[in-house]
Amino acid sequence: MSVLSSVKGVQEIMRRHNLYARKGLGQNFLIDQNILTRIAESAELDKGQYVVEIGPGLGALSTELAARSRGLLCIDIDQRLETVLEETLAGFNNIRILFQDILKTDIESALTVAFQLQEIVAYKVCANIPYNITSPIIFKLLESCPLMHSAILMMQKEVAQRILAQPGSKEYGRLTIAVAYHAKVEHVLNVSRNCFYPRPEVDSAILKFIPYRQKMLAPEEEIIFKNILNIFFQQRRKIILNSLTNYFQIDKSIMEEILHTIDLDPNLRPENLALQDYITLVRAISQIPHKFY
Numbered sequence: 693m694s695v696l697s698s699v700k701g702v703q704e705i706m707r708r709h710n711l712y713a714r715k716g717l718g719q720n721f722l723i724d725q726n727i728l729t730r731i732a733e734s735a736e737l738d739k740g741q742y743v744v745e746i747g748p749g750l751g752a753l754s755t756e757l758a759a760r761s762r763g764l765l766c767i768d769i770d771q772r773l774e775t776v777l778e779e780t781l782a783g784f785n786n787i788r789i790l791f792q793d794i795l796k797t798d799i800e801s802a803l804t805v806a807f808q809l810q811e812i813v814a815y816k817v818c819a820n821i822p823y824n825i826t827s828p829i830i831f832k833l834l835e836s837c838p839l840m841h842s843a844i845l846m847m848q849k850e851v852a853q854r855i856l857a858q859p860g861s862k863e864y865g866r867l868t869i870a871v872a873y874h875a876k877v878e879h880v881l882n883v884s885r886n887c888f889y890p891r892p893e894v895d896s897a898i899l900k901f902i903p904y905r906q907k908m909l910a911p912e913e914e915i916i917f918k919n920i921l922n923i924f925f926q927q928r929r930k931i932i933l934n935s936l937t938n939y940f941q942i943d944k945s946i947m948e949e950i951l952h953t954i955d956l957d958p959n960l961r962p963e964n965l966a967l968q969d970y971i972t973l974v975r976a977i978s979q980i981p982h983k984f985y
């Protein structure tokens with residue numbers, strides 16, 4: 693059992709390295725060995741695969757991932773962690789560490805350079821991410837990492853519930869639909885706040901994201917899709933007919949006609965539409981001559 697899987701062990705190592713946890717960087721370290729093992733197992737790694745870990749912290753999950761993979765690239769914004777990681781990850785020669793902001797990192801180039809690969813290969817992401825930037829991280833991975841095979845991400849439980857929400861529920865919204873557009877999402881595990889040090893104020897959940905290889909919409913249609921999600925969920929209580937006519941400045945009767953053609957009730961509200969309804973709606977709207985919007 694690692695020293696990092698107990699409060700005492702973590703406190704001792706932080707004291708020796710003169711470190712304190714920075715709340716603004718979401719530094720709540722996982723100290724439950726059982727959860728650490730289950731996260732790493734859920735990534736279903738093999739010794740031929742590369743993994744990227746966002747925010748290794750003190751390295752508790754990193755050792756689990758490095759032991760199961762060909763190479764692990766850790767990216768953490770906090771350079772203060774360098775000496776701790778030198779200590780906790782000593783003995784692994786398949787780990788590379790970068791100290792930089794994940795949101796400003798070209799992950800695939802970084803992986804290629806770190807392991808001197810001839811070309812970028814498929815890889816997995818596995819991480820207990822900083823909760824304050826959960827959505828930007830998810831969309832960075834889903835929109836700018838084409839070779840990512842899958843991502844296992846731990847996040848605040850309420851955010852996970854929003855991602856997995858069903859149409860019609862109060863959690864269902866822009867985040868649910870935008871994520872569902874890019875990836876199949878599976879619930880892996882809920883994690884109690886007691887499994888972290890310092891103990892956060894929220895519980896957590898782990899989700900697995902498996903990106904779709906083929907896009908459902910063309911690039912111009914994706915723009916319409918994003919715009920529709922924005923206008924709909926800025927005014928969630930408005931019926932879709934009113935939001936659409938306002939936004940596209942189209943005569944109400946024309947918009948009503950379009951909605952009827954695709955079998956969508958004009959009186960529905962944004963949270964009643966499933967992803968497939970949005971796709972159908974976007975395709976229908978993209979057929980309207982551009983002078984209308």
Ligand code: SAM
Nearest residue numbers: 717721722747748749768769770793794820822
């Ligand atoms: N993986 C460790 C664990 O499970 O114990 C630590 C996870 S902690 C929730 C989040 C980590 O993300 C911290 O180590 C923090 O320094 C790092 N972090 C915060 N913002 C970051 C950013 N923009 N880019 C990269 N790492 C970041």
